[in-house]
Amino acid sequence: MSKKSGVIEREEVVIRFSGDSGDGMQLTGTLFSDTAALFGNDLSTFPDYPAEIRAPQGTVGGVSGFQVHLGHSEINTPGDYSDVLVAMNPAAIKANAKWIKTGGTIIYDEGNFTEKNIEKAGYEKDPIKEEKLDSYNIIAAPISSMVKEALKDFGLDPKSVLRTKNMFALGMVYWLFDRKLDYTEDYFEKKFKNKPGMAEANKIALRAGYYYAETIEALSPTYKILPAQIAKGTYRNICGNTATAWGFVAAAEKAGLKIFIGSYPITPATGILEELAARKDLGVISFQAEDEIAGICTSLGASFAGKLAITSTSGPGMALKSEAIGLAVMAELPIVIVNVQRGGPSTGLPTKTEQADLMQALFGRNGECPAVVIASSTPSDCFHFAFEAARIALEHMTPVLLLSDSYLANGTEPWRIPKMKDLPKINPPFADRNEIPFLPYKRDNERLARSWAVPGTPGMEHRIGGLEKTEKGTVSYVPENHELMVKLRAEKIERVVNEIPDLVVQGVDSGDILVVGWGGSYGYLITAVRELQAAGHKISLVNFNYIYPLPKNVKDVFRRFNKIVVCELNLGQFADYLRIKHQEFTYEQINKVQGIPFTINDIKDKCIKMLGDE
Amino acid sequence: MVNKYTPKDFKSDQEVRWCPGCGDHAVLNSVQKALVELGIPKEQFTFISGIGCSSRFPYYMDTYGFHSIHGRASAIASGVKTANPELSVWQITGDGDALAIGGNHFIHAIRRNIDINIILFNNEIYGLTKGQYSPTSTKGLVTKTSPFGTVEEPFSVGELVIGAKGKFFARTIDTNLALSTQIYIEAAKHKGTSVIEVLQNCVIFNDGIHDTIADKEVRDDRTLILKHGQPMIFGKGNDKGLILDGLKLKVVKLGENSITEKNLLVHDALEANPGIQYMLANMKYPEYPVALGVIRSVPGPTYERSVEEQISEIQKTAKIKCMDDLLMSGSVWEVE
Numbered sequence: 001m002s003k004k005s006g007v008i009e010r011e012e013v014v015i016r017f018s019g020d021s022g023d024g025m026q027l028t029g030t031l032f033s034d035t036a037a038l039f040g041n042d043l044s045t046f047p048d049y050p051a052e053i054r055a056p057q058g059t060v061g062g063v064s065g066f067q068v069h070l071g072h073s074e075i076n077t078p079g080d081y082s083d084v085l086v087a088m089n090p091a092a093i094k095a096n097a098k099w100i101k102t103g104g105t106i107i108y109d110e111g112n113f114t115e116k117n118i119e120k121a122g123y124e125k126d127p128i129k130e131e132k133l134d135s136y137n138i139i140a141a142p143i144s145s146m147v148k149e150a151l152k153d154f155g156l157d158p159k160s161v162l163r164t165k166n167m168f169a170l171g172m173v174y175w176l177f178d179r180k181l182d183y184t185e186d187y188f189e190k191k192f193k194n195k196p197g198m199a200e201a202n203k204i205a206l207r208a209g210y211y212y213a214e215t216i217e218a219l220s221p222t223y224k225i226l227p228a229q230i231a232k233g234t235y236r237n238i239c240g241n242t243a244t245a246w247g248f249v250a251a252a253e254k255a256g257l258k259i260f261i262g263s264y265p266i267t268p269a270t271g272i273l274e275e276l277a278a279r280k281d282l283g284v285i286s287f288q289a290e291d292e293i294a295g296i297c298t299s300l301g302a303s304f305a306g307k308l309a310i311t312s313t314s315g316p317g318m319a320l321k322s323e324a325i326g327l328a329v330m331a332e333l334p335i336v337i338v339n340v341q342r343g344g345p346s347t348g349l350p351t352k353t354e355q356a357d358l359m360q361a362l363f364g365r366n367g368e369c370p371a372v373v374i375a376s377s378t379p380s381d382c383f384h385f386a387f388e389a390a391r392i393a394l395e396h397m398t399p400v401l402l403l404s405d406s407y408l409a410n411g412t413e414p415w416r417i418p419k420m421k422d423l424p425k426i427n428p429p430f431a432d433r434n435e436i437p438f439l440p441y442k443r444d445n446e447r448l449a450r451s452w453a454v455p456g457t458p459g460m461e462h463r464i465g466g467l468e469k470t471e472k473g474t475v476s477y478v479p480e481n482h483e484l485m486v487k488l489r490a491e492k493i494e495r496v497v498n499e500i501p502d503l504v505v506q507g508v509d510s511g512d513i514l515v516v517g518w519g520g521s522y523g524y525l526i527t528a529v530r531e532l533q534a535a536g537h538k539i540s541l542v543n544f545n546y547i548y549p550l551p552k553n554v555k556d557v558f559r560r561f562n563k564i565v566v567c568e569l570n571l572g573q574f575a576d577y578l579r580i581k582h583q584e585f586t587y588e589q590i591n592k593v594q595g596i597p598f599t600i601n602d603i604k605d606k607c608i609k610m611l612g613d614e
Numbered sequence: 615m616v617n618k619y620t621p622k623d624f625k626s627d628q629e630v631r632w633c634p635g636c637g638d639h640a641v642l643n644s645v646q647k648a649l650v651e652l653g654i655p656k657e658q659f660t661f662i663s664g665i666g667c668s669s670r671f672p673y674y675m676d677t678y679g680f681h682s683i684h685g686r687a688s689a690i691a692s693g694v695k696t697a698n699p700e701l702s703v704w705q706i707t708g709d710g711d712a713l714a715i716g717g718n719h720f721i722h723a724i725r726r727n728i729d730i731n732i733i734l735f736n737n738e739i740y741g742l743t744k745g746q747y748s749p750t751s752t753k754g755l756v757t758k759t760s761p762f763g764t765v766e767e768p769f770s771v772g773e774l775v776i777g778a779k780g781k782f783f784a785r786t787i788d789t790n791l792a793l794s795t796q797i798y799i800e801a802a803k804h805k806g807t808s809v810i811e812v813l814q815n816c817v818i819f820n821d822g823i824h825d826t827i828a829d830k831e832v833r834d835d836r837t838l839i840l841k842h843g844q845p846m847i848f849g850k851g852n853d854k855g856l857i858l859d860g861l862k863l864k865v866v867k868l869g870e871n872s873i874t875e876k877n878l879l880v881h882d883a884l885e886a887n888p889g890i891q892y893m894l895a896n897m898k899y900p901e902y903p904v905a906l907g908v909i910r911s912v913p914g915p916t917y918e919r920s921v922e923e924q925i926s927e928i929q930k931t932a933k934i935k936c937m938d939d940l941l942m943s944g945s946v947w948e949v950e
Contacts, residue, residue, distance in 0.1 A: 038947050183945075236946045246940065253937045260697050262689075280925045281932035282940065287696060290722040294689035297682070297719070301662070301693025304680050305701070309693075327683050416949075417941045455660045455678035455694070455701050463626070463672050465681025466665075474628065475673065 007178075009224045012071030014079035015173060017166075018096050019088025020057055021050055021064040024166040028086075029066025030412075032170060035183045036070045037237045037414045040227025043070040044379075044523065045412045046078035046597075051267070051350045058120040063095040072226040076378075076523035078411060080599040083223075084176065086169050088112060088143075090121035097131040105137040107172060109165060111144030141212065143168050150208040151201055160198070164205035171209025176222050181206055233416040240379040240408035241271030243415070244312075244338060247386025249282055252308045254387075255394055255426035260307040262287040262298030264317060267350045268406040269340035272312040292320035296337065300324060303333040304464075306454035308390055312338040315357045316347065319364070325399055326365045329489065331464045332441070332450050334393035334400075334428065336386070341405040343595040352595030353407035355519055356570035361401040362548055362577065368486045370493040372396070373548040375403040375519030380415035382408055385545060387423065394428040396496055397449040403547070405520040405569075407597050428452055431460055438462050440473040441485075448492035497549040503557050507533055507540030510560035512611055516587075517567050518544040518574050521598055525567055528603035537611060544574070550581060558585050563610060565590055567603060619656065621646035626676040637788030637814035638668055641735065644791045645704075646675075648798035654702050661704045662691040664711040667742050668735035668814075671706040685716025688723040691730045692917075699918040702802060705732040710740050713749040713769050721778040726917040727806040731798070734771060734809060735788075737816040738823050745819035757819075771811040772895025772909060776888045781912040782808035783895060785905060787828045788815060793839065793906060800908050806916050813904075827904045836899050840907035845878040848903050855879075856902075863893050865902060883911040 015032065017025045026047050033045045048065040055062030069079035081101040087093050087108040100106065106128070113127070123130050128138055143165050150168075151161045167184075174181060185203050192199035238246075252259045261284065263273040277286040285307070289295040296311040303309035313321060318339045328335050341357045343349025361373045372392050376385040382404055389402040431438055431451035438453050438460040453460035462473055468485060470476045505514075506526060517525040522543040529541040542557060544550070558564055566575035567590040575587045590606050592598055624646040632638045649659060659677035663669035665684035672679030678701075682690050691705040712720045712734050723730065739757065740746040746759040750771065754763040775783045782804045786794040794812070801808035813824045827836040838848040838856065846856040847868075855878035857866050866873050885891065891910040897903060934940045 034945060038945065040947075040949060230949055232949055234942070234946050234948055236941075236944065246937075249940065250937045258697075260693065262693060279940070280928040281934045282937070283925055283929065285696060285921060285925070287693070289689065290718050293686060294692075294719050294722070297686040297689035298693035298696070300682075301680075301690035301695075302697035303693075304690070305660075305694045305697035307697045323683055324686065331680070417946065420936070420938050420941075454698075456657055456698060458655065458657045461657060461659075461677050461679075463675075463679035463681065465672070465679075466683055467681060 007222055007224050009226070011073045011225075012069065012075060013084070013177075013223055013225055014067065014069045014082040015084045015086070016065055016067045016082040016096060016099070017086045017169070018063060018065040018092035019166070020091070021053070021055055021062050022057070023064065023088045024163065025064045025066050025088070028166045028170050029068055031184045031187060032173060033068045033070070033412060034237055035174070035179050036068065037235070038183055039179065041070040041072070041225055042075040042228035042230055042414060043068060044075045044078045045069070046407065047410045049351055058089055058091055058117045060091045060094045060121060063091050065092075065096065070225055072228055074228070075413070076527045077597070077600065080601060084173065086173060088165065088169065090118045090123055090127045093127040093131060094121045094123070097133065100133070100136070103136055105139065106133065107139045107141055107169065109143035109169070110140040111142050139216070141172065146208060146212060147205050150204050154197070154201055154204070156197070156201055160201070164202050167202045167205040168209035168212070171206040172213040175210045175213035178222060178224060181210060230414070231416060235414045235416055237412050238380050238383070238415045239271070239410060239412040240376065240382040240404055241269070241340070241410070242275050243380055243382035244376070244386045244402070244404060245272045245275035245279070247383040248276070248308065248310050248336070248390055249279055249284065250383070250420065250423060251387045251390030251426060253420065254423055255308060255390070255428055257306070257308045257428070259284045259310060260287065260299055260302030261285070261310040261312065262289050262295045262302065263312045264289050264292045264295045266292070266314045266317045268342055268409045269312045269314045269317070269338065271409060272338060272340070276310070292317040293324060296321040296324040296335070299335055300328055300331075300333060303328070303335050304331070304455065306452070308394065309333070309335040310338070311335065312340070314340050314342050315344045315360065318357060318360060322365050325371060326367065326369050327466050328399040329365070329369050329371055330466050332397045332489070334397055334452075336389045336393050336400050336402055338386075338402045338404060340409045341403060349595040351406065353405045353520070353597060354570060354593060354595060355405060355521065355568050356573065356593065357403065358547070358570065358573040358577065361403055368490065370490050370548070372398055372400040372493055372496055373403065374400065374546050375544070376408055377519055377522035377543055377545055379408050379411045379413050383415070391424070391426045392496055392499070394426055395449065396447055396492065397429060397452060398493060403519055408520045430454070431457070436460060439471055440464050441469055441471045443488070443492070447495055448488060494549055497552055500546045500549070500551060502553040503542045503544070503551045505540050505542055505557055508538060509540070511538030511540055512561070513537070513539045513563045513565055513607055514558065514561035515539065515541045515565050515567060515603070515607065516544070516574075516578070517541065518547060521567060521569060524598040524600055524603060528600045528607065531600065532604060532607055539607060539611070554582060555584075558582065563588055565607065565610060567591075567598065569593060569597065619650045621650055623656065624649050624676055626674055628673045630674050631670065632667060633817055635817040636667070637737065637812070637816070638671070638735065640788045640791060641733065641794065641812055641814065642671065642674055644794035645733070645798055647791070647795045648802065651799050652702070652802050658700060658702050659704070660694055660701050661706060662687050662694060663706040664716055665742070666708040666711045668706055668708045669711060685711055685714070686719060687711065688716055688719035688732070692723050692726070692728050695728050695730050696918045696921060699729070699922060703730045705730050706735070707732060708735045709738060709748045709750040713771070713774070721774065724775060724778040724780045724807045724809065727781060727914055728917040729805050729807065731801045731808045732810065733798070734811050735814040736771060736811050737814045737820055739816050739820035741816045741819050770896055771809070773892065775809045776892050776895065776910065780809060781806045781910065781914050782908070783811070783891070783910045784808070784908040785811045785813065785895070787813045787824065787906065789828060790906075797908060800911065804911055806914055827899050836903050838897070838903040838905050840881045840883070840894065840905055840909055842881055842883040842908065842911070845875050845880050847875065847878060858890075863897065863902065883908050886912050
């Protein structure tokens with residue numbers, strides 16, 4: 001297409017699409033990020049939407065956003081501040097004003113800045129002036145009237161015409177970043193295969209936006225972000241929930257088992273159940289249960305019957321599953337329980353992110369009830385850790401709690417697709433004929449895992465259950481036996497440490513500050529730490545994925561830093577856990593509980609302050 | 615038959631710990647007798663229970679067994695059967711376990727028509743916690759938690775099962791071994807959720823609760839054993855029967871008002887419309903005899919087979935055959 005003047009080459013850029021929850025911002029953002037990924041940029045995305053499906057129109061509470069961070073360099077977060085904000089209404093300005101980079105670009109739909117909408121958003125007259133954004137690169141585009149004009153002879157009803165506004169805006173952004181329209185056009189052709197009129201209307205709006213941007217000089221300068229320098233291979237975009245579901249399917253294939261997922265829909269975990277329900281092509285049995293308890297109990301039944309058992313939920317559902325997790329610990333059956341954490345307690349902030357279910361995962365059960373706890377840390381490594389959770393559950397005959405969070409679940413990033421032949425085989429300890437008569441709680445010496453004798457196997461009939469048993473499987477209330485079994489169950493989990501990797505220090509092996517994170521805040525922490533490293537600070541990062549048991553080399557890593565700073569999206573649960581497990585160290589904390597991730601500046605400022613305290 | 619078992623083959627080495635005189639002993643014996651008749655290899659039998667006196671049952675069976683947590687047996691059994699439809703899955707439960715804490719799972723297992731056999735021991739009391747009222751306790755019953763009598767309406771098991779779209783419901787009395795054994799066999803053969811309500815006596819906390827109808831002296835006159843295709847006759851000397859009087863059931867005496875066997879209702883357990891079966895299941899003494907036997911047995915698709923069929927149907931034409939296919943599906947791109 002046409003040549004441009006004033007092109008700025010940038011390492012990275014952040015764009016935020018924002019509008020009413022009915023404005024199609026999630027789709028707009030997804031199409032933009034897919035296009036960027038196909039172009040070869042590294043990227044990270046984060047959707048941010050209200051819990052209400054259609055919150056009151058035009059209000060700040062109803063604003064739905066989608067942020068894309070793309071770059072020529074490695075990208076680990078969706079970015080703190082946006083270079084470009086697309087605001088479909090005044091409320092979108094209100095919601096995002098403090099998240100725009102100084103002097104950034106704001107494209108807004110002039111036609112939607114009516115007196116009524118301005119007032120609804122809580123402004124008096126002029127949102128741009130009232131937010132003191134006048135000096136920014138402001139582009140007031142008459143998006144509503146332009147799509148009406150572009151589609152006037154198209155025979156669509158006025159509502160459907162206005163629904164293409166997002167594509168007009170997307171067209172403008174494509175021009176701004178010099179991107180091609182073909183991926184998006186293909187998308188509409190596929191999506192509206194049976195409604196060619198709708199496909200055409202969206203394409204017209206998209207092109208109208210593109211040409212409009214080209215025509216007005218105001219959009220100059222435009223940005224150029226070269227493809228990223230990333231490892232060779234085949235890539236795809238993936239979000240955390242899909243990656244989690246796929247990790248389980250991969251594990252099932254490597255174990256030669258079928259998957260059974262018993263689950264109950266709950267935000268933000270539902271995507272895992274939905275994806276697995278769609279995987280009937282690969283033989284997945286999905287069971288949408290009547291409640292959270294039935295979700296785990298049907299899965300546990302399937303585990304007894306010899307399947308790779310999964311249940312997925314979020315915090316409140318996790319609370320309901322506690323008793324059944326205890327049963328799984330007692331019965332020593334393999335099962336993976338995924339908790340996609342959201343803001344709590346209670347119903348809390350259903351669509352927002354938080355890391356406050358850690359203590360619940362570790363200790364939220366009656367009795368001495370140890371289970372393995374691991375956490376994913378990026379949208380794409382959800383695949384790896386789901387695979388790991390299944391591997392550990394199956395090979396060690398134990399429930400495994402896998403912690404993800406709303407940010408990982410919905411965030412996307414490009415992912416280098418693994419080959420199945422490169423993944424390890426999983427070997428569940430199925431009982432063999434030498435073990436007749438079968439003793440259900442007899443253990444192997446190395447892992448202390450019991451053998452798995454599945455109903456239908458001749459000669460191995462046996463009983464398990466929630467009551468304390470002897471090795472033979474006989475119910476026993478003998479005091480010494482109970483203590484022995486409690487200790488054996490604990491020791492079994494402790495021994496998982498022999499089969500998990502050591503902590504990896506990102507940066508120098510010793511220094512002033514060791515930033516400690518766990519799970520989903522990795523992207524923010526690594527970005528902040530690398531920037532501080534680049535500025536010459538002796539700072540490193542360790543991010544924990546294996547929470548219980550902790551990796552073997554924790555002590556060895558911790559002792560080589562002057563300060564240990566534990567950063568997490570809660571009031572300090574992992575820090576407290578480390579205080580129990582490794583009392584010899586002192587732990588500083590950086591915490592945030594706002595339902596949103598850290599910002600890189602947050603972490604940097606606080607670390608610099610701590611460096612100054614040295 | 616390939617497998618020749620005796621009831622002894624199904625006895626485990628565990629000492630049975632129910633109270634002497636408890637109705638559970640009789641249920642255990644009649645289940646062991648029934649299994650012998652089914653021609654199913656022993657390793658296919660799986661017994662799942664929740665919590666309560668009756669839920670100890672799996673420990674006494676030399677089969678696969680899982681004694682789980684309170685109220686959840688229906689959900690666990692649903693998982694077992696869906697995971698492996700070849701198994702013969704039995705759920706052992708009580709009135710508290712199935713109808714109070716596990717009520718939700720119970721009705722949903724029935725609604726889905728998963729092929730499990732649910733034996734519900736109904737003694738109208740909580741035994742293991744030592745004598746509190748249950749969801750089937752008669753209104754007004756004085757117990758430890760209702761020292762002045764309950765003020766709640768009880769559930770009727772049959773009514774609940776039919777209301778939950780149940781396709782198989784039968785009732786028996788613990789002491790009637792022959793009838794019980796026959797019913798367990800029929801329940802096992804029925805494809806879909808089978809619920810068998812056992813009127814069971816708790817000798818300690820609710821002794822004699824079913825005596826009004828179950829006592830040897832009176833039971834012929836106060837119970838009606840239903841048989842599919844047979845007229846509804848009961849009473850010592852088969853002198854009474856049931857007819858439909860308008861929209862209600864009515865007890866009649868044979869020979870009075872020139873009523874003969876021909877005028878009586880004929881039991882149709884296979885009828886999909888549950889109208890008459892519902893009335894039969896709800897009959898209470900003294901107005902009516904209490905109905906025993908298989909009250910409803912209607913064929914229908916089972917959940918686990920439907921799941922299996924859907925998967926194999928989709929797999930026939932699926933483009934994705936293995937994980938590598940899935941990984942490479944949709945939008946992917948090469949980085950050189």
